[in-house]
Amino acid sequence: MNPENNRLYDGRPRAQGSPDDGQLQIHVMAVSDIPGVQVIERHSFPTPWSMRAFVSEITENDCAHYLVMRKGQLVVGYVGMWLILDEGHITNIAVHPAWRRQGVGTRLLKAIAAHAYRLGARKMTLEVRRSNYQAQALYHKLGYSTIGVRPGYYLDNGEDALIMWKELNRDDYQAVFDIRDRDEL
């Protein structure tokens, strides 16, 4: 098993070997998380990714990085990114409807930005549907700006994508990982 699968990504210290006590915690996505991820995916997107797509991303794609937030064994949200040179491209983020508006998306987005920064990224980018005001509000709140449009980007309905962008700096890293945790990463 990849030891990263037990690594915490929300900056909260956890004693080695302590049981998962049902607190919300961020981990690297494991294959065993994918059924829970797919439930959220189906609640969240008109054309959900398949099981195979997620398995391929986390087992075969070297530039892909996926995190999940779990409460105990329950997956409540996830986020994915491709790291290409010094740019992190958000591929996917979703939170279970029952867990929305409780800061989960914010924590996941901060965690993936910190993870990206640690791996050398200095910019983050993403595409979002023009009509997806909720997600745009989340991204704006975390410092992303709209820098362009991809007309007709979404094949299911021909909707435009807004391209959003954010420069990363050390604060994005330190906001999530304190000094003590940094030594463990």
Ligand SMILES: CC(C)(COP(=O)(O)OP(=O)(O)OC[C@H]1O[C@@H](n2cnc3c(N)ncnc32)[C@H](O)[C@@H]1OP(=O)(O)O)[C@@H](O)C(=O)NCCC(=O)NCCS
């Ligand atoms: C977008 C999404 C990931 C946000 O997750 P979340 O856990 O609810 O987000 P948070 O609780 O961290 O919200 C952070 C901020 O985002 C904005 N926001 C989130 N949901 C919102 C909503 N329904 N209406 C307006 N603003 C919203 C607010 O500014 C919010 O801050 P506030 O609660 O202090 O006002 C979630 O709504 C989701 O899974 N949507 C479906 C999938 C999706 O659209 N993914 C994005 C693809 S680009």
